[in-house]
Amino acid sequence: MRRLSPPLWLTAGAIYLFLYAPVAAVMVYSFNSARFGAGWKGFTTQWYGALLENTQAVDALKNTLLLAILSTLVSTALGTLLGYGLSRYRFPGKVPAERFLYLPVFIPDIVMAVSLLLFYSLLRRWWEFFQLGLSTMVLAHVTFQIPFVAIVVRSRLFDLDPAIEEAAHDLGASSWQTFRYVALPMMFPGVVAGGLLAFTLSLDDFVVSFFTSGPGSTTLPILIYSSVKRGVTPEINALSTLLVLASISGAVSVMLFQRGRTVKGWPA
Numbered sequence: 001m002r003r004l005s006p007p008l009w010l011t012a013g014a015i016y017l018f019l020y021a022p023v024a025a026v027m028v029y030s031f032n033s034a035r036f037g038a039g040w041k042g043f044t045t046q047w048y049g050a051l052l053e054n055t056q057a058v059d060a061l062k063n064t065l066l067l068a069i070l071s072t073l074v075s076t077a078l079g080t081l082l083g084y085g086l087s088r089y090r091f092p093g094k095v096p097a098e099r100f101l102y103l104p105v106f107i108p109d110i111v112m113a114v115s116l117l118l119f120y121s122l123l124r125r126w127w128e129f130f131q132l133g134l135s136t137m138v139l140a141h142v143t144f145q146i147p148f149v150a151i152v153v154r155s156r157l158f159d160l161d162p163a164i165e166e167a168a169h170d171l172g173a174s175s176w177q178t179f180r181y182v183a184l185p186m187m188f189p190g191v192v193a194g195g196l197l198a199f200t201l202s203l204d205d206f207v208v209s210f211f212t213s214g215p216g217s218t219t220l221p222i223l224i225y226s227s228v229k230r231g232v233t234p235e236i237n238a239l240s241t242l243l244v245l246a247s248i249s250g251a252v253s254v255m256l257f258q259r260g261r262t263v264k265g266w267p268a
Helices: 006-029 046-053 055-088 094-101 109-126 134-158 163-170 175-203 207-212 220-228 234-258
Strands: none
Touching: 006 234, 046 055, 046 234, 055 094, 055 134, 055 175, 055 220, 094 134, 109 134, 109 207, 134 175, 134 207, 163 175, 175 234, 207 220, 220 234
């Protein structure tokens, strides 16, 4: 393997600096003792303690975690079944289904958000009791999470030999038994990676959440957006830092599960 030349090192360093310097600045200033302004007044962790006393931040955190957990559970289950079905079965309309699977991935967030809001508005005309809130946000998040889970699971299944599942059928296993005891353990790292990816996407989503939220369903990204209008404070930097750390943890976990390592003897 060849070593990078100094110009390439400088180019790579400049790119990484451009990408991550703003994020690093937010994290550093979350420990700034200055209440206002960009000047550094000293190191402190009081702003993280202040978040625990901020009822709005605590409620937003609860909504964010509840939204992410519920939507991830639903989207992981549905996305796994969708990815498995597209990978292992033939049926009419399979090719269009595979093509449309990527549509929510490429469509702009604002378009998806407006589309969901319009759809919910139509539902409210038919059912007056239908209101925007945490339930509509869960449905919205599931909508854009399912394709990501299905794509990750499909990529995992492409590396697995279908002959193993055929052998299970030949030995008398039913379709459910083959899926439960053969296919699912083999593709489990892909399922976990897809779930972690869906969880991470839900944590830092703002556009879709903002358009489909209702009273009492404020999440951390929405709270940060509304707070920034009154000025950037250390509490906002602290909230942003927590979101960044959560996103980094999810992304690292996805990469670890996608490496294809052996887990407790299961093929990776």
